Amino acid sequence: MGVKLLLEKAQVAGIRSYDVYRREGGYRSVEKALKTMGPEAIVEEVKKSGLRGRGGAGFPAGMKWSFIAKPEGVPRHLVCNADESEPGTFKDRYLMEFLPHLLIEGLIVSSFALGSNDTYIYIRGEYAWIVDILEAAIGEAKANGWLGKNILGTGFDCNIHVQRGAGAYICGEETALIESLEGKRGNPRIKPPFPAVQGLWMRPTVVNNVETLAAVVPIINMGGEEYAKIGVGKSTGTKLISACGNIKKPGVYEIDMTISVEEFIFSDEYCGGIANGKRLKACIPGGSSVPILPANLLLKTAKGETRYMNYESLSDGGFATGSMMGSGGFIVLDEEQCVVKNTLTFARFYRHESCGQCSPCREGTGWMEKILKNIEYGKGKTSDIDLLWDIQRKIEGNTICPLGDAAAWPVAAAIRHFRDEFEWHVKNPEESQKRNYGLAHYADAIHVPA
């Protein structure tokens, strides 16, 4: 069993309630941080921990915190990004649903470190019942003196508010989120200015993912240096992975980042292997935006080394032969599942979610969806594959926010690694419609542990 820092208590009966959570040692980090550490000391611990943002980009959290501007007399804000909309990702939901107080605890410590007296949780609108869970937990925390005025007699005031979004993936992007929190359309802002200088209501703002902020609790409790000893290299601590697709045991797992991809997929402690006696074909290891990898490049790097479930190893080989940790949305395809169709659903997703501000993204996502639809439904030409390649290249890097890249990468990787599956669809239009799955032969070369 690997180390558990976040989900350790998830199975304790009644852990969602304040009394049980507190009895199990909850809110200790608030006592320690507010009474014995100043804001700077907390930021230092988070820096030492090596914690990287868990929302997708993996930016060092402590460094981000140290960028926050502190102009005289201007309030600052912490915003928790609970928009979780990247296909394949459902870990923040799990954390908020079962351990709401862990997030609240992390938010209080983080708000103190950043000087935020009004902290907002921006949660995707569809998680409506979780809003109630969070508001109940906030109410309990307040009733017990962890929120409100003069917390623990330290003079620090803090309130946490839960704001519901209304269905827009783009509002997970931090500047779009801020726009949405101001009651506007979720159009990303041009940076700079960065939120750390001018964010919510043009005040200095830090936006962090749910899991990042929850991880502050064990970091304060155990100390940054101890936290940094877990994991490997720049992948410190534990990471939540939401596993889905055709595996025996889909769900949310906390891993320490030293396990191999093979162990994660095939061991009974985690995914339990591929369901229905099928073989592994491919995997998108970090949410829909990251490159898909065929099984051989997934389990081993191009150099033939074991691939591990951490930031460095998953990206080993760059986009040519590697992928990314991303948000930890781990999507597994079996030998019969169709890469073209899967890519089509992602292209449709990004077309639907493009905010429409930049023409390469607005138009390009629509074209990619149309072309993929033609190929999938037997109306494609070989030249369409090259056209797709060309379009994705013209989106990448030419847009205001990274959604354009996020839309381009999955298409590029699917063509890069599964070009003959696209060609098979073009050459066998009727067959591809009837069977509606891709080529099985990718599974052939793959070692499947007994």
Next chain:
Amino acid sequence: MTKFNDTQLQEFNRLVARYPEGKQKSALLPVLHLAQESFGGWLSSETMDYVAELLQLNPIEVYEVATFYSMYNLKPVGKYMFEVCQTGPCMLRGSDNIIAYIGEKLGIKPGETTPDGMFTLKTVECLGACGYAPMMQLGKHFREHLTKDKVDAIIAECRSSAAANN
């Protein structure tokens, strides 16, 4: 007609109070949710104008937001809306079959409402339940690990709860 009652107004005031003085526009998304729930499950232009008036915004500021976000319905929907996820991870677990089956059972296509106004079928993109696929949202909650039998049971459950509320 389009006016919040006292309880709804109380909730409105609670929402607005979360933001600093003069930043009441920030309450727009939650207030639109409240309005949609309060006035028949969708946002008519009358409802949006009322929200604009309450928050002291220009009507266009409300329209541009209401049209941007997919959870706001700009035309009437059925009493029960089946929002079935169709994105990759759900597709890999058979969401196509579930969508087709619901359509067949209710005699409607995605985007349509049954003539009796009871059911709307809508396809949506990833709802954050990929590991529990196929799934749909029904009102405030998710229905997960869907099978044909489960769909039958959900439809029956809706029909009987509608009958009980009449």
